[in-house]
Amino acid sequence: MKVLVTVMPKAGVLDPQGKAIGHALEGLGFAGVGEVRAGKVIELELAETDAAKAKQAAEEMARKLLANTVIESFRVEIA
Amino acid sequence: MKVLVTVMPKAGVLDPQGKAIGHALEGLGFAGVGEVRAGKVIELELAETDAAKAKQAAEEMARKLLANTVIESFRVEIA
Numbered sequence: 001m002k003v004l005v006t007v008m009p010k011a012g013v014l015d016p017q018g019k020a021i022g023h024a025l026e027g028l029g030f031a032g033v034g035e036v037r038a039g040k041v042i043e044l045e046l047a048e049t050d051a052a053k054a055k056q057a058a059e060e061m062a063r064k065l066l067a068n069t070v071i072e073s074f075r076v077e078i079a
Numbered sequence: 080m081k082v083l084v085t086v087m088p089k090a091g092v093l094d095p096q097g098k099a100i101g102h103a104l105e106g107l108g109f110a111g112v113g114e115v116r117a118g119k120v121i122e123l124e125l126a127e128t129d130a131a132k133a134k135q136a137a138e139e140m141a142r143k144l145l146a147n148t149v150i151e152s153f154r155v156e157i158a
Binding site: 006008009015018021024025028030031032033034035036037041042043044045046047048050059060061064065066 | 085087089097100103104107109110111112113114115116117119120121122123124125126127136140143144145153
């Protein structure tokens with residue numbers, strides 16, 4: 001079962017990568033670009049076939065390794 | 080209008096970050112983890128209010144800056 005974990009900086013946390021992308025887009029001539037936030041996405045292929053259990057396992061992985069929950073929030077989707 | 084651009088390494092392209100995450104998960108005792116791929120997600124706040132035009136603009140941004148289309152594929156979603 002394929003699971004997607006999306007990790008984003010929490011609201012209010014400084015996101016220099018997002019800021020840099022925003023400036024670069026402006027420099028390339030793209031108008032009307034407001035806030036830009038950059039995060040990561042991890043695609044996991046799990047042996048688990050039960051969707052609820054797979055989601056639970058991925059949330060545990062996110063809490064323990066994939067996300068720094070002090071400054072990042074995450075969400076888990078079954079793909 | 081909020082637009083999400085997800086950038087993933089293309090199938091067949093070596094993904095060392097994903098491999099490292101896979102090994103780390105195994106080391107933490109998570110069983111049944113198969114392939115892991117790591118990508119990035121960029122959340123853009125665009126002034127454009129027309130969904131089709133916003134999507135088109137984001138695709139242009141992805142081609143020009145956000146993704147390296149030689150080794151990465153991207154998809155754009157209106158959030």
